[in-house]
Every structure is written in C-alpha cells, then in structure tokens.
Amino acid sequence: MEIRDNLQIKTFAEYKKTYQKSIEEPEAFWKTVAEKFTWTKKWDKVLSADFKKPEVNWFQGATLNITQNCLDRHVKNHPNKNAIIWEPNDPNEESRHITYKQLQVKVCNFANVLKQNGIEKGDRVCIYMPMIPELAIAMLACARIGAIHSIVFAGFSSKAVASRINDSGCKMLITANDYYRGRKSIKLKEICDEALENTPSIETVIVYRRTVNPTSMKEGRDKFWFDELQKAYAECDPVEVEAEHPLFILYTSGSTGKPKGMVHTTGGYMVGTTYTFQNTFQLNEKDIYWCTADIGWITGHSYIIYGPLCAGATTVMFEGVPSYPDFDRFWEIIEKFKITHFYTAPTAIRSLAKQNVKHVEKHNLESLKVLGSVGEPINEEAWHWFNDNVGKTKCPIVDTWWQTETGSIMISPLAGVTATRPTFATLPLPGVQPAIMDDERNEIEFDGKVAEGKLTIKAPWPAIARTIWNNHQRYKETYFSAYPGYYFSGDGAYRDAVGNYRITGRVDDVVIVSGHNLGTAPIENAINEHEKVSESAIVGFPHDVKGNALYAYVILYDHNDATNSLKQEIRDMVSKNIGAIAKPQKIQFVTELPKTRSGKIMRRILRKIAANQTENMGDTSTLLNPDVVEEIQKKKV
Numbered sequence: 001m002e003i004r005d006n007l008q009i010k011t012f013a014e015y016k017k018t019y020q021k022s023i024e025e026p027e028a029f030w031k032t033v034a035e036k037f038t039w040t041k042k043w044d045k046v047l048s049a050d051f052k053k054p055e056v057n058w059f060q061g062a063t064l065n066i067t068q069n070c071l072d073r074h075v076k077n078h079p080n081k082n083a084i085i086w087e088p089n090d091p092n093e094e095s096r097h098i099t100y101k102q103l104q105v106k107v108c109n110f111a112n113v114l115k116q117n118g119i120e121k122g123d124r125v126c127i128y129m130p131m132i133p134e135l136a137i138a139m140l141a142c143a144r145i146g147a148i149h150s151i152v153f154a155g156f157s158s159k160a161v162a163s164r165i166n167d168s169g170c171k172m173l174i175t176a177n178d179y180y181r182g183r184k185s186i187k188l189k190e191i192c193d194e195a196l197e198n199t200p201s202i203e204t205v206i207v208y209r210r211t212v213n214p215t216s217m218k219e220g221r222d223k224f225w226f227d228e229l230q231k232a233y234a235e236c237d238p239v240e241v242e243a244e245h246p247l248f249i250l251y252t253s254g255s256t257g258k259p260k261g262m263v264h265t266t267g268g269y270m271v272g273t274t275y276t277f278q279n280t281f282q283l284n285e286k287d288i289y290w291c292t293a294d295i296g297w298i299t300g301h302s303y304i305i306y307g308p309l310c311a312g313a314t315t316v317m318f319e320g321v322p323s324y325p326d327f328d329r330f331w332e333i334i335e336k337f338k339i340t341h342f343y344t345a346p347t348a349i350r351s352l353a354k355q356n357v358k359h360v361e362k363h364n365l366e367s368l369k370v371l372g373s374v375g376e377p378i379n380e381e382a383w384h385w386f387n388d389n390v391g392k393t394k395c396p397i398v399d400t401w402w403q404t405e406t407g408s409i410m411i412s413p414l415a416g417v418t419a420t421r422p423t424f425a426t427l428p429l430p431g432v433q434p435a436i437m438d439d440e441r442n443e444i445e446f447d448g449k450v451a452e453g454k455l456t457i458k459a460p461w462p463a464i465a466r467t468i469w470n471n472h473q474r475y476k477e478t479y480f481s482a483y484p485g486y487y488f489s490g491d492g493a494y495r496d497a498v499g500n501y502r503i504t505g506r507v508d509d510v511v512i513v514s515g516h517n518l519g520t521a522p523i524e525n526a527i528n529e530h531e532k533v534s535e536s537a538i539v540g541f542p543h544d545v546k547g548n549a550l551y552a553y554v555i556l557y558d559h560n561d562a563t564n565s566l567k568q569e570i571r572d573m574v575s576k577n578i579g580a581i582a583k584p585q586k587i588q589f590v591t592e593l594p595k596t597r598s599g600k601i602m603r604r605i606l607r608k609i610a611a612n613q614t615e616n617m618g619d620t621s622t623l624l625n626p627d628v629v630e631e632i633q634k635k636k637v
C-alpha cells in the first residue's frame with residue numbers, strides 16, 4: 001500500500017460503485033484492499049463474524065507484522081522520505097525530521113531493549129509519555145515483537161495509570177522523566193512513582209530523559225532509555241503474528257464502571273486504518289499531514305501513527321498546545337512545515353476562533369489543501385470559521401465520525417471527491433453500513449425520507465475492536481445487546497433525504513468535554529470518595545469552547561460543610577483520581593437528587609437545569625421527590 005495507488009477513489013461515481021461493491025461482496029472488496037499489504041502468510045478466509053455472539057475475525061489464518069508495512073516496505077521504496085516530523089513545545093528548540101530508514105533503525109534498536117528486558121510476544125507494555133517521537137518508537141517497537149501496547153494519555157493521574165496497568169497486567173512501563181506543555185512543567189516520573197506503589201505486575205520501568213532535570217530511579221526496576229539502547233543491537237527481525245493477534249489495548253470511558261480496555265487486533269486494524277486514511281484525506285506523495293490529536297487517544301493511534309505510516313506518508317507530531325507561546329502556534333507550524341492536510345478537533349477550532357483573527361492572518365497558509373475535524377459534532381459557526389479563515393474556502397473539510405471502538409473512520413466526506421455539508425459527517429466509507437434505529441428498536445430503512453434515531457452499524461468492518469480486555473461479556477452487553485445483530489454506537493444520528501448522516505451526540509451517560517470521552521460514573525465515584533460527600537451526580541452542559549462542560553450536583557453528609565474550599569477539594573479529588581480533564585466546571589451542593597421510585601437518578605432533569613432549559617421539564621410525576629426539582633433550580637450556580 002502506498003499513498004496513491006488504484007485504491008484511492010477519485011470521483012463521486014467511483015465512490016458510489018466502490019461502496020455498492022463493498023456492501024454486496026464485502027469479502028471480495030476487502031480482499032482486494034488487503035492484497036496491497038505485506039503478509040508473511042495469506043488468509044484462509046477474509047471474514048467470519050457473528051454480531052449475535054459477538055465474534056469477529058478478519059483474515060483468519062494470515063500472519064504478518066504491521067511494522068513491515070509501516071517501515072520495512074517504505075524503507076525499500078523511499079528510505080529518505082520523512083516518516084515523522086516533530087515539533088517541540090518550545091519553538092526555540094530544534095524540530096526533528098526522522099526518515100523511514102532512521103525510524104526503522106530506532107524502532108528495531110528499541111525493540112531489542114524490550115527483548116533484553118524480558119518482553120515477549122503477547123506481553124502487555126504500558127506507555128505513558130508526552131508527544132515525542134520516542135512515544136511512536138516505543139509503540140512500534142512493541143508491534144515489532146508482537147507485544148501489546150497500552151498507551152495511557154499523559155494527562156491522566158497516577159491512579160488512572162495504576163488501574164489501567166493492573167487491568168491488563170502490564171509487565172513494563174515506558175515513560176519520560178518530565179516535560180513541558182505550554183508553560184506547565186509536568187513531572188511524569190513522579191506520577192509514575194505514585195502509580196507504581198500499587199502495580200505488582202510491573203517488572204521494569206524505562207525512563208526517557210526529556211529534560212536534564214534530576215530523576216529518582218529505583219535500583220533494579222528503573223532504567224534509562226539511553227543506557228538500555230547502548231546495550232541493544234540495531235537489527236530486529238519482525239515477529240510474525242496472527243492477523244487476530246492483539247496489537248494494542250486502549251482504554252475508553254464507559255457510562256458505568258471502570259474504563260473499558262478496547263482490544264484492537266493486527267490485520268484488520270492495519271487494513272482499515274490505512275484504507276480510510278488514504279481515501280478520506282486523499283494525500284499525494286509529497287504532502288505533509290498533521291493531526292493535532294495526542295497519541296494517547298485513538299485518533300493518534302490510527303491517524304498519526306498506523307494509518308499514515310502504513311500508507312508511507314509524512315506525519316507531523318506536535319508536543320505542545322495551540323496557545324503557547326501565543327495563539328498562533330498552529331498557524332505558525334502549518335507555515336513552517338508547509339502542511340497540506342490539517343486534522344484537528346472542534347474544541348481547538350472554537351478556542352482559536354475566539355482569538356483575534358490576526359493570529360491566523362499573520363501566517364501564510366497557502367500550502368493547505370484539506371482540513372479535518374474529529375471528536376465531537378462540529379457546530380455550524382466553528383465549521384464556517386475554519387472554512388473561511390483557515391481553509392480560505394478552498395479546502396474541503398472532512399468531518400470524520402468514528403470511535404475508539406470502531407478503530408477507523410466510519411462516516412466522512414472523501415476530500416474533494418464527495419460533497420461536504422456543514423455539521424454533517426455525510427456518507428459512510430466503503431465497507432461501512434450505518435443504520436438508524438427507532439424507539440421500537442427497529443431499523444428505519446433508507447427510503448428517501450429523513451430519519452432520526454440511534455446510530456448502529458449492521459455489518460462488521462476490519463478495524464472494529466474485538467473485545468474488552470478480560471471482559472467479553474461487557475463488550476457484548478455494551479455494544480451488541482441493545483439491538484441484537486447490530487453494533488450500537490451510543491450516539492444519536494439524523495439522516496437527510498439523500499442519505500447524509502449528521503451525528504447528534506451521545507445518548508448515554510458519556511459526556512464529551514473538549515473532545516474527550518468522559519463517563520459520568522467514574523467521576524461520581526471519585527467525588528464520592530471525599531469523606532464529606534454522601535452522593536453525587538454529574539451531567540454535561542453546553543459550553544462554547546469545550547462543547548460540553550461538567551456540572552456536579554453533590555449531597556453532603558452535613559450541609560453546613562458546603563463551602564468554596566470544599567468545592568476545591570472535590571475538584572482536586574477528581575484531578576487526583578482521574579485527571580484534570582475530568583474536573584467539574586460547576587459544583588452545586590444540594591440536599592437531595594431527583595430520583596425515580598426505583599432510586600435511579602433522573603439525569604434528564606439535572607441536565608436541563610444545568611443547561612438553563614427549564615421551561616419544559618418534561619414529566620416529573622414518576623419522581624419520588626418532585627419538590628426537589630424546584631429547590632435545585634433556585635440554587636443553581
């Protein structure tokens with residue numbers, strides 16, 4: 001697979017034809033795609049799946065190593081092409097350009113570090129690092145030897161890291177001593193040390209020195225990245241793995257309970273992410289692609305690393321934040337590297353749109369050809385601002401709908417090939433069959449009329465997560481029980497009369513804050529850990545930059561304790577247990593929560609109060625305590 005080959009759809013008619021074929025003959029369609037890749041052994045069967053069980057297998061019988069596809073193949077064809085261009089947080093520090101050849105050497109070298117520390121195929125390795133090339137190197141090194149990486153976003157707290165390490169029994173932790181994000185210094189190793197007090201499965205910690213600051217190291221357990229590299233060979237043959245061998249685990253919030261370790265496997269994920277990358281963004285050989293996500297999220301896994309590198313593209317990684325040293329940092333980077341494809345999130349667009357437009361105008365953005373958006377619905381205003389000021393109305397915006405669970409882009413325009421429409425993710429990619437379900441749980445078939453309901457997918461696609469680590473039952477319950485035979489996304493959707501989809505947002509207790517999925521239950525659990533708190537309920541409310549922010553309703557054992565300093569303690573508690581991104585923006589102390597007779601909190605009502613939409617509270621007659629609604633409303637913060 002190369003960026004441009006005959007799989008890249010070039011016209012709308014071709015899209016229609018390809019889509020049709022992908023639905024009528026999925027196996028023949030995906031076989032043609034898969035044949036573009038390097039396999040050590042071809043499959044016996046392209047697809048065997050049953051959403052009722054649920055069980056999904058792609059390319060059964062095949063073996064491969066994904067890094068042969070991301071690295072070795074391109075080293076043969078274009079060794080000196082840049083694989084990764086890295087821009088540091090501090091604009092005065094040098095950027096780094098790493099060619100495919102150099103990346104291959106670094107990955108192999110580090111793969112030997114993993115081996116000499118006892119890591120083997122199937123072992124889990126936790127990676128908790130800032131956005132530096134070594135994060136990419138560490139993940140690819142795991143893939144090189146068939147170890148399973150579990151990347152934890154570096155903004156998460158020590159408790160969050162520990163619980164993820166323990167859930168999947170990681171043997172090794174790879175981290176950095178500390179780093180800067182904007183003006184903030186983050187002491188990552190110290191956070192790790194706290195986490196490591198409760199992670200018995202960890203045998204080795206590899207520490208990359210991002211700064212010269214001193215670092216505490218535990219004898220026998222902690223080793224410096226560079227010291228280990230000195231001892232390691234530079235060559236490392238790729239380990240052959242089965243197509244369904246897990247490539248990585250990535251945790252995502254659920255509406256209840258602890259985070260779900262979504263398991264992605266190798267063959268299907270590679271084929272799915274690369275094909276969708278190639279077709280959604282429509283890159284040319286010399287294009288420079290930049291996705292601003294963090295690799296700690298699925299967007300970074302699929303569309304900073306695996307998709308772009310398998311396609312042989314040049315992918316940009318940025319360590320910093322859009323506001324440092326000033327609000328023009330994104331635009332400065334686009335100018336600096338002559339970025340052609342720029343993929344970001346609505347929350348970033350909204351926060352930059354608030355700044356003086358001079359920040360954008362100061363920079364030459366003529367290199368841009370395609371813009372992308374992901375993570376949450378993009379509102380009309382942000383869409384137009386992005387289109388007018390950044391794309392100068394000549395760059396198609398691909399609004400890509402997908403999820404950690406789907407692994408690859410599901411619904412999106414193909415840049416310059418299919419039409420865009422503000423606030424619509426538009427049409428499904430080839431191989432993706434969305435369906436809208438009504439309140440009776442029946443599919444609303446497409447018949448040229450508009451439809452609205454819950455968004456499901458009715459047939460397997462290659463990059464779907466295969467299970468939840470150690471909990472297949474939860475996988476079944478979460479995604480395959482609401483609509484037997486269908487994958488349920490947890491999102492609502494509207495479909496227009498020609499078949500374009502618009503995502504209307506989550507329909508469960510997941511709130512998307514600044515593009516990050518946050519389950520309300522774990523945040524409530526964190527708040528409830530405070531000794532003065534008896535109960536709490538979290539809901540989302542609209543926020544003009546973050547999309548949504550969190551509103552916490554908290555009941556105390558003793559209402560006299562209701563003070564601002566207690567609010568601060570509650571926020572700190574959330575920060576410590578989950579991470580700063582989960583801190584509630586507003587906290588209201590209440591004496592009671594509206595509950596149904598069966599004791600279930602009526603979040604619908606709390607959501608309306610938080611959003612100031614109280615003219616129609618809906619039916620409150622089923623409440624055990626209807627009076628409380630007025631009381632809460634009166635004291636709203």
Ligand code: WTA
Binds near residue numbers: 252515
């Ligand atoms: C939301 C991110 C509207 C959606 C790749 C989904 C979107 C959740 C879009 C998954 C979009 C993502 N338009 N909503 N283009 N993209 N979402 O797992 O609610 O972090 O279910 O994956 O983000 O978030 P996740």
